[in-house]
Amino acid sequence: MAFPKSLLLRNLLFVLNPISGDIDKEGLEERIQEYCREHGRTATFFHTTGKDDLTRLRQHLHQEPAEAVFAAGGDGTVNLVGEALTGTETPLGILPLGSGNGLSKDLGIGQSLEEALPLIWRHTVRSIDTLRVGGHFSAHLADLGFNALIVERFAAGDTRGPGAYVRIAMQEYLDYESAVYHIETDRETFEGTAFMLTVANANTFGSNVVINPAGQLDDGEFELCLIEPFPGTAAPGILYRLYTEGFDESLYTRRLCCRHARIHIQGQEQALVQVDGEPLKLPMPLEIQMLPASLRVLVPLPVPAE
Numbered sequence: 588m589a590f591p592k593s594l595l596l597r598n599l600l601f602v603l604n605p606i607s608g609d610i611d612k613e614g615l616e617e618r619i620q621e622y623c624r625e626h627g628r629t630a631t632f633f634h635t636t637g638k639d640d641l642t643r644l645r646q647h648l649h650q651e652p653a654e655a656v657f658a659a660g661g662d663g664t665v666n667l668v669g670e671a672l673t674g675t676e677t678p679l680g681i682l683p684l685g686s687g688n689g690l691s692k693d694l695g696i697g698q699s700l701e702e703a704l705p706l707i708w709r710h711t712v713r714s715i716d717t718l719r720v721g722g723h724f725s726a727h728l729a730d731l732g733f734n735a736l737i738v739e740r741f742a743a744g745d746t747r748g749p750g751a752y753v754r755i756a757m758q759e760y761l762d763y764e765s766a767v768y769h770i771e772t773d774r775e776t777f778e779g780t781a782f783m784l785t786v787a788n789a790n791t792f793g794s795n796v797v798i799n800p801a802g803q804l805d806d807g808e809f810e811l812c813l814i815e816p817f818p819g820t821a822a823p824g825i826l827y828r829l830y831t832e833g834f835d836e837s838l839y840t841r842r843l844c845c846r847h848a849r850i851h852i853q854g855q856e857q858a859l860v861q862v863d864g865e866p867l868k869l870p871m872p873l874e875i876q877m878l879p880a881s882l883r884v885l886v887p888l889p890v891p892a893e
């Protein structure tokens with residue numbers, strides 16, 4: 588089997604998020620620097636502040652162009668770097684240092700620094716689709732409804748980790764009222780009540796819930812994955828299917844495949860939408876546009892067949 592050749596990318600910019608994943612980043616720059624030196628690469632660093640990062644990163648790249656830019660953080664950091672690079676030839680690399688790291692998992696990137704660092708010299712390049720959700724860039728998953736609410740509550744709280752997420756979900760589930768969604772896509776119209784609706788460019792949440800098992804990051808399409816209201820007794824079965832790639836097998840799920848969509852929630856002028864892990868309040872209707880093959884990403888070389 589012939590392997591695609593890795594690109595010779597010498598000048599690498601690393602975008603470091605100091606707070607992502609509650610991970611101690613002491614010594615991280617030195618480690619990256621040292622690894623790059625060993626492999627004949629030059630590493631420079633850009634630190635996120637949580638304010639105006641996109642504008643600052645674009646200015647930085649304009650003044651000091653890099654041959655690849657690595658997001659060293661979680662999905663929010665990947666979203667930032669992805670937006671800055673979309674529509675350019677410069678590839679995005681990921682060092683997964685967040686709490687969920689959803690896109691890196693979907694791209695088959697190793698989850699430890701040790702496993703991910705070799706991407707700087709050993710990789711193949713894949714062009715993936717990206718989305719605009721209500722004008723906001725999304726490379727991974729966005730959603731409305733129950734999960735968006737939990738992401739917002741989680742972001743507002745001061746406890747991190749999967750335990751806090753599950754605790755908030757259990758508390759909110761009891762009082763949660765599903766809304767009526769009106770959806771128009773380039774192929775069909777749907778109207779009905781949904782517990783949550785995920786706009787999926789990719790497959791899997793950072794929590795390993797597979798919301799869109801058949802979706803592909805480079806097929807020029809995205810999926811709207813709906814979970815309809817369900818009785819409490821059905822919850823364990825739905826959860827089981829979500830963790831075992833069985834989304835389409837449930838009585839309470841539905842998937843619409845499309846290239847463009849407009850979503851309206853009955854009685855709401857704005858709604859909570861989580862986009863690549865960030866909770867946002869966006870006006871209705873919500874327009875979703877696809878930018879096919881708009882972002883180049885570095886992914887591990889395929890493993891040779893035995």
Ligand SMILES: Nc1ncnc2c1ncn2[C@@H]1O[C@H](COP(=O)(O)OP(=O)(O)OP(=O)(O)O)[C@@H](O)[C@H]1O
Pocket residue numbers: 604605606607608609635636637638660661662663664665684685686687688689793863864865
């Ligand atoms: N220096 C900083 N201080 C405070 N907040 C920051 C800083 N830099 C970035 N941020 C914020 O970090 C968030 C993005 O974090 P990111 O998603 O990368 O990590 P995570 O939430 O731990 O991981 P994941 O999304 O994979 O679960 C954004 O809301 C951004 O505004």
